[in-house]
Amino acid sequence: MKKANTILLSIFLAATVFAHEYVLIAYNYIVKDGEKLELHLFVADGFNIELERPVQKSFTKKFEMINENGKTDLLAKLDDGALPILDIYVDFKGLGLIHMERDYARITMPNDKFESYLEVDNIENIKINDSTKTEQSERYTRYIKTLIQSNAKQNDEIYKTVVGHNFEIVLLQNPYELSKGDWISAKVLFMGEPLKNKVITARNRIGNEPAIFQYSRTDENGKCSFKLEREGVWFFHSTHMIASPNKNDTDWESFWTTFSFGIAETE
Secondary structure, eight states: OOOBOOOOHHHHOOOOSSOOEEEEEESOSBOOTTSEEEEEEEEEETTEEEEEEOOOGGGEEEEEEEETTEEEEHHHHSOTTOSSSEEEEOOOSSEEEEEEEEOOEEEEEEHHHHHHHHHHTTOOSOOOOOTTOSEEEEEEEEEEEEEEESSOOTTOOGGGOOOOOSEEEEESSOGGGOOTTOEEEEEEEETTEEOOSOEEEEEEEOTTSOOEEEEEEOOTTSEEEEEOOSSEEEEEEEEEEEEOSOTTTOSEEEEEEEEEEEEBOOO
């Protein structure tokens, strides 16, 4: 098995008017103990990258790695403003699950743009119910995960770790034991409970080929599945919204989640 495709960052740095997801993208998803792990935090609409974020300690509630050595607080080890967001030497074997929780941000937009946003992001449970308002206010948080692999280990189950995000995608198979053409399943949790009937998007890019995407809707147990049609970089994402508990503060509260990993080329 060869290494998962390395990213040519210049391919992804394309401007987009409506950037949504925050996604952690590794230069290499499969590394060896002692090699360098280079990880970038991109703001993107699919694989159209608007900008790259540095370490922002004031906006980051948690940035952590989980591997065979336990948990490491990455935020405490990094300098504010560092770019890329992670550039370290790997000191473990097996899987490494890296996750980040961003603090609240706020936005206000006219009703028509808000309704378009709901449609584009497959937010089906929300409707504007106050015709006297001409705009909608929202506060949102982001929950971001990526999975890398150092030297493979047997019975490595770190991939399915629940880290406790308010909105979280949990893989049900180890993607580094899968190949092109296999199916992979995930469970989607909201406030720790399975979220049913939710549309989840899977996106893939490989080399210079056009990006592809799939949709899957979660079942009664919050489970969804995707076919790994190609090798390369994959990420799953979704946005969930609820009415704000405090209408004096904002109209809506949304939660954004992404999970990225790589699928290696086969011999």
